[in-house]
Amino acid sequence: MKGKIALMVEDNEHVLALNRSVLEREGCTVLPAGNLAGARRALAEHPNLDIVVLDILLPDGNGLAFIPELRETTPAPVLMLTSKRDYGDMVKGLTGGADDYMTKPYRVEELLARMVALLHRRDAAREGALLTRGALALDMVAQRAFLHGEDMLLKPREFAALCYLMQHEGEGIPAERLYETVWKLPMGGSAGAVKTTVSRLRKKLEGSGYAITSGWGGGYCFEREQ
Template structure:
């Protein structure tokens, strides 16, 4: 049974989310402030985090940052603002997706299901490698020149999909469909932010991800 941490300071909203999750068969942990959220995450094996931004004691940005220091678990951010800077900051801190309040609980449940299916299943198979970057699909680990790096769920999915299609131009629409599905609410800047973060984590090998103007991206192998 997947365990989900719900971090929301509004009692009614938190209870609604929990009711939907429990109805869908998930085990749920709850926190009404950022301090409790970090404590619960550190003491439990959590498969996904639903995280509000405006929280008492420790805000959602700080909670996201702390989780990302130790884990690539999927994080869905909830925000009361549709400000583009908020969503981009969330992605830069390692969030995988976000929803603006008010939102449909069923849309949230669809996102949860999609992330958990990708995170916990269907990842067996031979490692993917270009000689420098190696992806262990089963363990969801990535190494660059022998050094393990930490990627978010979304960054991992983008890299794996591009490397599985080496040399082929993948459109932004294809990437969006692959990662988020039909219920994606971001825009081109969202994808750009994830690609920028991914390149930075790949270091000198980040140049393998090439932007194809007005088309999308492709992974290009470097010469050994």
């Protein structure tokens, strides 16, 4: 856990203090949050954290319902740690985006072991998970893009759009197809969202040697600059 950053969302001050103490002894930096509002603040300040430990019953909301919002911000693995022992809750957690589920009471040694296992699984998945074109590199697991080694600070949908276009290099991708792939919704009258995202990507790709061009009929093509 040395050098890792963990967000711990837990409203029980005793549990939070105990977990924080154990993790910090292992060299982990802990971002404590007693509610969802605190979790959002921590995510805004530390978007590149490594792992999230999340309770379900929180003063200002439900941890399970927070997972989709969490996934929009970070690809870090999520471990649910809760007093809710119902089998249905566990299923909801694991099918709703959580990577693991622990119930209270528990042993801190098990918590640490599960966190280490999730981090090892993530790191193993990262090996060979780079999509590169010249000085441009996309980390497919962390969902971060780098240009000349510098983080491009792409938003999740910008990353998804760039990734899809790079995977179809040289192919004209209709706006509707790009929208349905990235937003996972029928485009309808939302073509403006695609144009805005592509416009931002074009600016961020300057100096990469690659560009997103527009073809006849409104399609977009990722290709090497001439």
